[in-house]
Amino acid sequence: xxxxxxxxxxxxxxxxxxxxLEAGFDGIMLHAAHGAVLEQxxxxxxxxxxxxxxxxxxxxxxxxxEALEVVREAAAGRMAVGxxxxxxxxxxxxxxxxxxxxxLERICAAxxxxxxxxxxxxxxxxxxxxxxxxxxxxxxxxxxxxxxRKAAGKVPVLCVLGRLTSIADGEAxxxxxxxxxxxxxxxxxxxxNLVKNAFEGNEE
Numbered sequence: 101x102x103x104x105x106x107x108x109x110x111x112x113x114x115x116x117x118x119x120x121l122e123a124g125f126d127g128i129m130l131h132a133a134h135g136a137v138l139e140q141x142x143x144x145x146x147x148x149x150x151x152x153x154x155x156x157x158x159x160x161x162x163x164x165x166e167a168l169e170v171v172r173e174a175a176a177g178r179m180a181v182g183x184x185x186x187x188x189x190x191x192x193x194x195x196x197x198x199x200x201x202x203x204l205e206r207i208c209a210a211x212x213x214x215x216x217x218x219x220x221x222x223x224x225x226x227x228x229x230x231x232x233x234x235x236x237x238x239x240x241x242x243x244x245x246x247x248x249r250k251a252a253g254k255v256p257v258l259c260v261l262g263r264l265t266s267i268a269d270g271e272a273x274x275x276x277x278x279x280x281x282x283x284x285x286x287x288x289x290x291x292x293n294l295v296k297n298a299f300e301g302n303e304e
Contacts, residue, residue: 101137106153106163109137113167117174127180127214130167134230135222138164139186142203145194161203168212182215182258183207187244189222190229197247205251217258217283218245229262231286238263239273246278256280267298 101109113130120128132138140146141163147154153162164183172181187200195203207213220241221229232240240262249257259279264270270282287294297303 103151106166109163110166110170114170114174117171117179121175121179125179127182128171128175129217130164130171130181130183132164133184133186133217133219133221135225138167138183139189139222143189143191143194145189145191157199157202161206164203165207165210165212168207172212180214182213182217184217184219185248186222187218187220187241187248190220190226191222194222197244200248201251204248205253208251208253208255213255215256215258215281216252217260218248218279219260220244220262232263234263236263238265239269242273242278249277249279258283260284267295267303 117128130138132142141153142160144160147160149155149159152159154160168181168183175181185200185204188194188196204216208216218241221227223230229236229240238261241259242261245257245259245261249259257279258281259273260283261270261273261278264282264284264287270284273279273282284294291297294303
């Protein structure tokens with residue numbers, strides 16, 4: 101990407117925020133995980149640049165910081181701004197939980213996000229983790245989230261845990277401090293009344 105490409109990308113982040121705000125959304129999440137471009141800039145595995153967007157961690161974070169600044173400005177305090185972050189790239193030459201911790205700590209200290217969604221997996225190579233099937237152990241994301249979450253300080257932490265099939269398991273994760281919010285997508289596709297059933301004592 102040229103610097104002009106980067107400027108255009110920041111413009112698209114700004115416009116997307118304006119569009120969501122006008123559409124009545126309550127929040128926006130920047131995707132810095134799963135091999136998306138923001139993660140590729142963060143990653144020493146992908147990012148081989150020699151300009152101000154490559155090399156040191158601060159330089160590799162530059163695009164994410166600039167994108168969050170643009171989005172916060174466009175949101176004008178009327179939408180929550182968050183990001184999804186890979187806790188570990190699970191790649192030789194990529195970043196692990198220690199560097200993810202530092203990335204999150206710097207972002208939160210700068211007041212750039214209102215919440216963070218902690219995740220793992222780079223698609224398509226690690227798609228079995230991004231969409232964990234029944235053959236993957238339940239809550240496969242949990243140890244990675246546990247290693248990184250304290251960097252968020254008072255910023256709320258969301259995690260889907262990986263293969264969450266029980267509301268009780270989600271409650272236990274919150275109670276133990278792994279995260280403040282548990283997310284689910286495919287569990288609700290499989291059973292749209294999952295939360296209602298659990299609330300009524302009919303989770304089985």
